[in-house]
Amino acid sequence: MNTTENIRLQDTSKGRQLKDKLILGLVILLSLITISPIVLIIGKLVAKGYRQISLEFLIKNTPDTYTAMTALANGERIPGGIANGIVGTLIMVVLASAIAIPVGIIVGIFLYENPGKRLANFTRSLSDVLQGVPSIVLGLISYLWVVKHVTNGYSALAGAVSLAIMMLPMIVRSTEETLKMIPNTLKEAALALGTPYHKVILRVLIPTGFSGMFTGILLGISRVLGETAPLMLTALGSSMINLDISKPTSAVPLLIWEFYNDPNMIDLIWSSSLMLMAIVLILNLISKQIAKKTK
Amino acid sequence: MIQDTIAEIKNPALSIQDLCVYYDQNKAVKNVSVDIKKNTVTAIMGPSGCGKSTLLRALNRMHELYDNIRTEGKVLIHDQNIYDVPAIKLRRQMGMVFQRPNPFPTMSIYENVIAGYKLNGIRLKKGEKDEVVERSLRDVALWDEVKDTLHKKGTFLSGGQQQRLCIARALAFGPEIILMDEPTSALDPIATSKVEDLLVKLKENYTIILVTHNMTQAARISDYSLFMYLGELVEYGKTKNMFTNPIDPRTEQYLTGKFG
Numbered sequence: 334m335n336t337t338e339n340i341r342l343q344d345t346s347k348g349r350q351l352k353d354k355l356i357l358g359l360v361i362l363l364s365l366i367t368i369s370p371i372v373l374i375i376g377k378l379v380a381k382g383y384r385q386i387s388l389e390f391l392i393k394n395t396p397d398t399y400t401a402m403t404a405l406a407n408g409e410r411i412p413g414g415i416a417n418g419i420v421g422t423l424i425m426v427v428l429a430s431a432i433a434i435p436v437g438i439i440v441g442i443f444l445y446e447n448p449g450k451r452l453a454n455f456t457r458s459l460s461d462v463l464q465g466v467p468s469i470v471l472g473l474i475s476y477l478w479v480v481k482h483v484t485n486g487y488s489a490l491a492g493a494v495s496l497a498i499m500m501l502p503m504i505v506r507s508t509e510e511t512l513k514m515i516p517n518t519l520k521e522a523a524l525a526l527g528t529p530y531h532k533v534i535l536r537v538l539i540p541t542g543f544s545g546m547f548t549g550i551l552l553g554i555s556r557v558l559g560e561t562a563p564l565m566l567t568a569l570g571s572s573m574i575n576l577d578i579s580k581p582t583s584a585v586p587l588l589i590w591e592f593y594n595d596p597n598m599i600d601l602i603w604s605s606s607l608m609l610m611a612i613v614l615i616l617n618l619i620s621k622q623i624a625k626k627t628k
Numbered sequence: 629m630i631q632d633t634i635a636e637i638k639n640p641a642l643s644i645q646d647l648c649v650y651y652d653q654n655k656a657v658k659n660v661s662v663d664i665k666k667n668t669v670t671a672i673m674g675p676s677g678c679g680k681s682t683l684l685r686a687l688n689r690m691h692e693l694y695d696n697i698r699t700e701g702k703v704l705i706h707d708q709n710i711y712d713v714p715a716i717k718l719r720r721q722m723g724m725v726f727q728r729p730n731p732f733p734t735m736s737i738y739e740n741v742i743a744g745y746k747l748n749g750i751r752l753k754k755g756e757k758d759e760v761v762e763r764s765l766r767d768v769a770l771w772d773e774v775k776d777t778l779h780k781k782g783t784f785l786s787g788g789q790q791q792r793l794c795i796a797r798a799l800a801f802g803p804e805i806i807l808m809d810e811p812t813s814a815l816d817p818i819a820t821s822k823v824e825d826l827l828v829k830l831k832e833n834y835t836i837i838l839v840t841h842n843m844t845q846a847a848r849i850s851d852y853s854l855f856m857y858l859g860e861l862v863e864y865g866k867t868k869n870m871f872t873n874p875i876d877p878r879t880e881q882y883l884t885g886k887f888g
Contacts, residue, residue: 449695518730522794525688526801527720528747536747540734 378610382603390414390604395572395588401597411598415605417574421489421582425568426554428493428578433500434550440501441508441546442534457509464502471495472563480567489575489582492568496560500553507549511542544623551620555613561586585609641666641805641835642687647701649682649691656682658859659701664805664852669827669836671850671867673843675887679859680839681727684807687837688722689715705805720744723798725808729790731782731797738778740793741765744801764796768826788819795826799834806830808838812845824849843883847871855879 389412396404396413404411440456447453475495484490515538523537524530539546561584564570569581570591589605592598640663649657657679664670672680682691691697692715703710710718731740741761745752752760761778765771770792774785782793791811798806808827812820827836828849840846846853846867853867855876863870863879874880881887 516730518726518728519732521690521693521724522726522730522732522797523743523747524693525690525719525722525724525726526744526747526797527716527718528744529716532747532749537732537734541732543734 375610378603378607381600382605382607384410385601385604386607390608391419392416394574395583395591395601396598397572398595398597401595401601405597405600411600415585415588415601415608417571417583418585418588418605419608420574420576421568421571421587422558422584424489424576424578424582425493425496425564425584426558428490429496429500429557430550430554432493432497433504433553437501437504437550437553438508438539438546441505442512442538444505444509445512446534460502460505463498464506467562468495468499468560469562469566471498472566474498475563476566484579486579487567487569487581489568489578489580492564492582492584493578495563495567496557499557499560499563500550503553503556504546504549507552508542508546511545511549512538514545515541544626548620548624551616551623555616555620558613558616559586559609561590565590637663637665639666640664641705642837643702643704644683644687645702645704647683647686647703648699649679649686650698650700651682652696656859657686658861660856660861662854662861662864664835664837666835667831667833668851669831669838669849670852670854671846672837672839672854672856673841673846673882674856674862675882676841678856680841680856681809683856684809684837684839687805687807688719688724690724720748720801721804723801723803723806725791725795725798725806725811727810728814729787729794731785731790731793733781733783735782736779737774737782737785737793740782741796741800743797760800764800765793767799767830768792768796769822770796786819788815788822791815791819791823792826795823799830803834805835805837808836810839810841812840812842820845855882857882 391414393412393414394417395415396411400413401411440460444453444457472495475491475498479491479494480487519537519541520533523533528536564584564587568584568587570587571581571583575582585605585608589602589609592601592605642664644660644662644664647657647660648655660683672683674680685691686699687703687710689699689710691699699711705718705721731737732743735743738757738761739746741764742752742757745757745760762771762775765774770789773789774793777784782790785793791814795806795811812823815823824845827838830836831851838846838850850867853863853865853870854861855863855870855874855878857878863874863876865875870879871883874883
């Protein structure tokens, strides 16, 4: 290699290094832009909401406007909490999961087992469409089905049905994708031992794909935890803890909406949002951990 | 072409008669007829794509998992056609070991060995289980290496150990015939030689059908060899005879490395 060529090579390498640095800088900048909203949101929620958070906040019902107003006027902390919302959210999410998880897993297994069948393709596309349906529309549907005809009034059951419909496509998809990732040889190994087919699914495929399916379920739950729109049309809300699923029930996101509409209770928005965020974040972290463990 | 010595096989462990396997319209195994002798290692050799694995997998009806594969012909075991008995029952008589070790990742070593019982819902007493596990692991010469870690996941073992674990899993259920689909192709030479030694030992109690594209392996451990080419059975005979004095020119060309 002669010297001129050598120099030219060095030149281009310098240019490349510069480009490399520029791109790196750009990537870092864009990453910062991406993460800044979540950092800012959490920062704001903590700064504004931490004062209200206490044991009382978790175990007491929402105060009425008058109590809140008096407390505000005296410069005191607003009494009461969001226990009615927490219990209502729990009831509805558990109910929704009880509906969506078994159905979702069974449909997911069906899609995995019959990749080419017309019914499976049809189901898969429809389930994708369902994932894109605006949540308020699902609330409307549940209103028509459950509120009007089953519980004859706003109810936790109606809320749970709308949330279940939201969760369903997520669980179907994650189940199918997880099962697809399991090598075929494992299925063959089980069959070669003379295992009946249903046991191959129950005892080998599901345990092997458990973590992936579980992650999908947790993500689905954390997605519906914060849903407000469908619940407005179905669960309506309640100022008391209500354990009857055929009666109107509160939920944390519904409470946030109510607090927003009441000038005396607007301070409670932050602490309730903080609670909701914390639950969603924790669920997210758990699902990440489980996914990591099994890799 | 079948050597004279073969014609005398009496009470074969397995009698394959006119077996054809189709992938869609493509005939991958063409009218193969072979009697497999009991308590021997029979090697199925041939170049890639000649249908060796396809033939092997027809024997425990693995092809039924896939819609596009069709099988014709008969395979007799104790004078009964395998296509007339339930696949589940058949597969319990025929263990299978795959190309890559595939222990169940959610199960411990111990559970992997008795997976056949567990998955089939056969309850064993604790003592019986321990006995089956120890016997099977001793059979595959793995017992001393894992006896203290029986309750760890099987996937923590090395590749060679995992493959021996998979053989133990196949043995635990007490099959008559063990089908092996290139069981050493994913293993290093030391692990390979351990598995080979094991096969020679195992033929005392089992009939082993081994697919291999490794000629020297077939020469080392098999008693009978079956040479396939383009889906056809070209030659079948005692391994010693085939390697020293092949009848068909294609066999000779393959064995001398002219193709394959």
